[in-house]
Amino acid sequence: MRKVVLALVVLGVLGLALPGLAAKKICLYFDQTGPGDLSFNDMAMLGAQRAAQDFGLELYYTTAASPLEFLSDLASLAETGEYVLIVGVGFLLFDALPEAARLYPQQKFAFVDGPNFGLPNVIGLLFKEQEGGALAGVVAALVALAYGDPAVGAVAGMEIPPVWRYEAGYRFGAYWAVDWYRRNVGPAPDLRVLVTYVGRFDDPAGGKVAAEALIRAGARNILGIAGGTHLGAFDAAEEAGRAAGRTYGPPFAYGADAAQEYIKPGFILGSARKRVDTAVYEAVRWALGTEPGFNLVLGIAQEGTGFSTEEDIRTFVDLAVKAGYPLAGTPEEVINAILGARRSVPEYVWRALAEFEELLRAGKIELPAADTAEQIAEVRARYP
Amino acid sequence: MRAILESLLALALGVLVGAAVMAAWGRDPWGAYGALLQGALGNLRALTSTLSRSLPLVLTALTFAVAARAGMFNIGAQGQMLVGAVVALSTGLFTLPAGLHLGVALALAGLAGALWALPVALLKLVRGVNEVISTIMLNWVAHWLTLYLVVQKLSDRVVGQRTFLAPASMRFPPLYGELTWSWTVSVGVALFLFWFLWYHRQGYEVRAVGLNPKAARAAGISVPRAMLVALLLGGISAAWAGAIQVLGRFPYAITSDLANLGNLGFDGIAVALIGRNHPLGILGGAFFFGVLATGAARMGLRGIPLEMIQIVQGVIVVAMAAPEALRLLRRVRRRTTAEVPV
Amino acid sequence: MTQALLSAEKITKVYPDGTVALTDVDFAVRPGEVHGLLGENGAGKTTLTKIISGLLPPTAGRIVWRGKPVQFSSPREALKAGIGMVHQHFALVGPFTGLENIALGAEGGRILSAVRAAAIRRRVEELMAASGLQAPLDVPVEELPVGVQQRLEILKMLFRDVELLILDEPTAVLTPQEVDELFPILRRLAAQGKSVVFITHKLREILAVTDRVTVLRRGRTVAVRDTPDTTVEELAQLMVGEAVVAKVRRAPRPPGPVVLRVQDLRVPGAQGRPAVDGVSFEVRSGEIFAIAGVQGNGQSELVEALVGLRPWTGEAELLGRSLRGKGPAQIAALGLAHIPEDRHALGLILEFNVVENAVLGRIRPFLDPLGGVRWRRATHFAQDLLTKFSVQARGVRAPARSLSGGNQQKLLVGRELSKTPKLLIANQPTRGLDVAATRYIRDLLLRLRDEGLAILLVSADLDEIVELADRVAVMYRGTFTGVLPAEELDWEKLGLLMGGVAVQGARE
Structure with a gap:
């Protein structure tokens, strides 16, 4: 055994002697799942790709094998000295990223979904997820009322602040919409907001089971805020709709982060946008400069959050074609199906959405905070 | 001596098969192995990462080994490890002076591990229930119980994906890099069990x-x-594996999918087999396993697909564990045939 | 003279460990006869039939089947040729029904379709009618009595069209009534042209059912007789051999005080039948009390009960202290040493080295106050044992497995005697040992007797009994068929008692 160890050590030292390369790369480090979720992670990739192209950098990415690896992985990446910027993608890096940043002060880090911890070599990329969530909540609630459903639902990933913020906004938006309906359309029953946490971001099967349960409970408008997991919720919505003989909802699902309508055209009515791509792009620009770290907070005012527009939908169908995603028809057919679904719901839904968005931009609506467990508990109690 | 030679041969075989797998995948195997070694042992920080990964495996491997020495197939380390981790962390709900706090946490965790092993012993000795069955069942009970406590009761108020952090008064003091003084527990228990098995x-x-x-x-x-003694000592050892993972290693908490506790209990079985169910062999086996695991994680950073890394890792571990596993199986078979007179 | 259906010519079998089981054995079976194979345990009956049925290869000699030399490499091949063996332990699958067991492994019998099942049932019913072997076909066999299971085993063989049926001690597991039912069936099979080899050590059964008999003793054929031309007395003598050892070695000695007293001891056995069915005896200081008998008549169970390894009822006292409810450690503490019949299973731990084996069951003197083992002291002790009992070993660190059988036994005996016991129970103490080791152990036992130790000797070796015993009890089916003082020992009497024939003059 001793001989083996000795041999291993010798080999290891030899390996170390390999010369490092000049710092012309950026690296994306994903906390749980990598690209392929058609949502959060792919958005980060998108921004990084654009930045790499614009600034002439090489792009690398890798995914953690387990949370045990976070610190070692980040440290290993940092100690190569090869990367202008290491982008930690995902809130789960909350402990490891600042630890690594303190150990390697010369290395610049970006933290998607997390703060910069007051560290000069970290840029925190934060979003006002409440805003996208609230916009989706408004649409979901009004569609639910139009079809006489007793509830709206959401399939969530893990209990972490960015997901809580989505949830809080969604709840608020749904309640606002019921009020709006009573004021502008007619009497309406109270709606329940049912949110299921699957506990992972990489479990589509679990997401599907959760969505099916929500549909059975009468929540036929479901927001997905679970990354790869809520792809299963899309399947559930489409299957239930087709089983009822429809080519578009209800049930309707709602995507998150990206404009995900193209995944199940006709059954995804909209998406709560969160421009992770913009944030990552900005982080790369920061890394090439000399400014100390800060928190970049993107909201609707910076076009960092929002509800997917027709233009967004076209952009993402285009991206899907380029990425070789197997669309359910020609791009035109897909876009027509998506817009057809939007036209199938009462026109006042879109009027209310526009009204809400205007109030939001004007700062006339204050969304509830949900950065801690206590705060989200309060929101849940207030908007059950 | 023969055992060492056997292990070296098994290692060579495993490495060659692993290389063949990578070559078939169209990768350069020797470059990948180089990355593995560099990732695990390339510098002092990497070495501390490797060591700190090995430490809890020593303890869960000892759980298996001491039971195997008593002729049992104890796969309950996983459950006992989880229970130990959650009990150790829960001790952080109380405030105690530094040092004492750590001692109390370890004592309680050890007690919990022994208690978790007790039903296995009672079922076996009183009702003749095979320990494989009872440990599998108790592993699941421990899994869901721990998950419930971690998610519902111990979760951090701001960072929902893990529990609260173990207070500083309860942590093992850091040594260097990722290594903390928790190594004394693993090495201490290994030495104790060596003495116990051969000198007591x-x-x-x-x-x-x-x-x-x-x-x-x-x-x-x-x-x-x-x-009973073998099972209880094993329970304590496994519980301490969970405890040192929480109190002696970053991030000093349990992630809400229990991923930082991972499969410590099951990996311990492989480590025990690599180490020939001998406490001192296990120290080496755990280090070897740590090198593979840490190095493999770093291979991922070099863009080698995770699945392939895991296949290669599995091949090498199986090759290393096979000699002892076969020996155990032969012994079981001899015993069963011996009971059927010809 | 009729052409033999099967003949085994000059068969010699040497096991890998050097044991010579058979030497130049000749054995022939004619068509349509029931042929008895008689011998003590260890005479080589089972080895011979295992060779015939393809379970073991012979070391030398050949098997001729229907006039052609054959070499079966597996029981399956032998079965195909028409030779089937029913072992003492049946090869039946407990939860399966009789029919399923019969169909199992039969030609093309992988899946028991309804059509095939019906066909098989018809054949089996025909066979039952023809042979007189009646057995229920639709009951899981584990719910059936042993005698019925045995019939199913025989039916299984008949279903495979065997011409030679070998039954290994078929009556050992049967009640007298079941035995009475079995014999006419064997006769009927013979009348239908089948040949049956019937293994037993019971003389009466040979006379009752066989046409001819071959007697084996110590791996050699000693006689072949037509059954009508022989007698129980002749067979008994053939089986056990001539008296060869004069009883000069043993000096007469007045018996000392009673050390072990056993009253009406009963030990439950397998299948609800008592293994020991009420025995009473005493062993005195300075006396060797021997229990003779063919193995499997309750001797092992009796010993295991006395040393605390088996539950029992009745009463047993060692030096006036009851053994009731005591475990092996407590009984040993009262002054009992035990040389178990199977040293590999009970006496030694083969993977342990000599030192570790030397302190097995007597580690207490080598402990420090914390329970740590003082190996240095234990090593000295082991070295002393090796010298004192002339054990040949590579060293005290060598595993017991590396010692020869004789040296393992000497190590074991030395360890047991180092406990300074009051009573020594020696169960088959020389079995499997070479001549020198056997001599050593027997001399040692006699010396210990002269020094006043009480010795309970259990042996299937009549030479050993005659040479060592002061008094002899013969055990048969769980009871003593007689207790004889050494002066009255007589080969013929012993043979008859061991064969289950009550003898006049032997005390019950």
């Missing part, structure tokens, strides 16, 4: 029972007591 009457009886229970009984050795 009860350990002698444990080995006698494991090799030939009939002869042990005829010689007046209490077979149930020996088995």
Whole structure:
């Protein structure tokens, strides 16, 4: 055994002697799942790709094998000295990223979904997820009322602040919409907001089971805020709709982060946008400069959050074609199906959405905070 | 001596098969192995990462080994490890002076591990329930219980994906890089069990029972007591594996998918087999396993697909564990055939 | 002279460990006869039939089947040729029904379709009618009595069209009534042209059912007789051999005080039948009390009960202290040493080294106050044992497995005697040992007797009994068929008692 160890050590030292390369790369480090979720992670990739192209950098990415690896992985990446910027993608890096940043002060880090911890070599990329969530909540609630459903639902990933913020906004938006309906359309029953946490971001099967349960409970408008997991919720919505003989909802699902309508055209009515791509792009620009770290907070005012527009939908169908995603028809057919679904719901839904968005931009609506467990508990109690 | 030679041959075989797999995948195997070694041992920080990964595996491997020495197939380390981790962390709900706090946490965790092993022993000795069955079942009970506590009761108020952090008064002091003084627990328990098995009457009886229970009984050795001792000591050891993972390693908490506790209990079985169920062999086996695991994680950073890394890792571990596993199986078969007179 | 259906010519079998089981054995079976194979345990009956049925290869000699030399490499091949063996332990699958067991492994019998099942049932019913072997076909066999299971085993063989049926001690597991039912069936099979080899050590059964008998003793054929031309007395003598050892070695000695007293001891056995069915005896200081008998008549169970390894009822006292409810450690503490019949299973731990084996069951003197083992002291002790009992070993660190059988036994005996016991129970103490080791152990036992130790000797070796015993009890089916003082020992009497024939003059 001793001989083996000795041999291993010798080999290891030899390996170390390999010369490092000049710092012309950026690296994306994903906390749980990598690209392929058609949502959060792919958005980060998108921004990084654009930045790499614009600034002439090489792009690398890798995914953690387990949370045990976070610190070692980040440290290993940092100690190569090869990367202008290491982008930690995902809130789960909350402990490891600042630890690594303190150990390697010369290395610049970006933290998607997390703060910069007051560290000069970290840029925190934060979003006002409440805003996208609230916009989706408004649409979901009004569609639910139009079809006489007793509830709206959401399939969530893990209990972490960015997901809580989505949830809080969604709840608020749904309640606002019921009020709006009573004021502008007619009497309406109270709606329940049912949110299921699957506990992972990489479990589509679990997401599907959760969505099916929500549909059975009468929540036929479901927001997905679970990354790869809520792809299963899309399947559930489409299957239930087709089983009822429809080519578009209800049930309707709602995507998150990206404009995900193209995944199940006709059954995804909209998406709560969160421009992770913009944030990552900005982080790369920061890394090439000399400014100390800060928190970049993107909201609707910076076009960092929002509800997917027709233009967004076209952009993402285009991206899907380029990425070789197997669309359910020609791009035109897909876009027509998506817009057809939007036209199938009462026109006042879109009027209310526009009204809400205007109030939001004007700062006339204050969304509830949900950065801690206590705060989200309060929101849940207030908007059950 | 023969054992070492056997292990070296197995290692060579595993490495070659792993290389063939990577070559078939169209990768350069020797470059990948280089990355593995550099990732695990390339510098002092990497070495501390490797060591700190090995430490809890020593303890769960000892759980398996001491039971195997008593002739049992104890796969309950996983559950006992989880229970130990959650009990150790829960001790952080109380405020105690530094040092004492750590001692109390370890004591409680050890107690919990022993209690978790007790039903296995009672079911086996009183009702004749096979320990494989009962440990599998208790592993699941522990899994869901721990998950419930971690998610519902111990979760951090701001960072929902893990529990609160173990207070500083309860942590093992850091040593260097990722290494903390928790190594004293792993090495200490390994040395203790070495002494126990070969230099203490009860350990002698444990080995006698494991090799030939009939002869042990005829010689007046209490077979149930020996088995009970082996299971309880194993329970304590496994619980401490969970405890040092929480109190002696970043991030000093349990992630809400229990991923930072991972499969420590099951990996311990492989480590025990690599280490020939001998406490000192296990120290080496755990380090070897740590090198593979840490190095493999770093291979991922070089863009080698995770699945392939895991295949290669698995091939090498299986090759290293096979000799002892076959020995155990042969012994079981000999025992069962011996009971059926021809 | 009729052409033999099967003949085994000059068969010699040497096991890998050097044991010579058979030497130049000749054995022939004619068509349509029931042929008895008689011998003590260890005479080589089972080895011979295992060779015939393809379970073991012979070391030398050949098997001729229907006039052609054959070499079966597996029981399956032998079965195909028409030779089937029913072992003492049946090869039946407990939860399966009789029919399923019969169909199992039969030609093309992988899946028991309804059509095939019906066909098989018809054949089996025909066979039952023809042979008189009646057995229920639709009951899981584990719910059936042993005698019925045995019939199913025989039916299984008949279903495979065997011409030679070998039954290994078929009556050992049967009640007298079941035995009475079995014999006419064997006769009927013979009348239908089948040949049956019937293994037993019971003389009466040979006379009752066989046409001819071959007697084996110590791996050699000693006689072949037509059954009508022989007698129980002749067979008994053939089986056990001539008296060869004069009883000069043993000096007469007045018996000392009673050390072990056993009253109406009963030990439950397998299948609800008592293994020991009420025995009473005493062993005195300075006396060797021997229990003779063919193995499997309750001797092992009796010993295991006395040393605390088996539950029992009745009463047993060692030096006036009851053994009731005591375990092996407590009984040993009262002054009992035990040389078990199977040293590999009970006496030694083969993977342990000599030192570790030397302190097995007597580690207490080598402990420090914390329970740590003082190996240095134990090593000295082991070295002393090796010298004192002339054990040849590579060293005290060598595993017991590396010692020869004789040296393992000497190590074991030395360890047991180092306990300074009041009573020594020696169960088959010389079995499997070479001549020198056997001599050593027997001399040692006699010396210990002269020094006043009480010795309970259990042996299937009549030479050993005659040479060592002061008094002899013969055990048969769980009871003593007689207890004889050494002066009255007589080969013929012993043989008859061991064969289960009550003898006049032997005390019950």
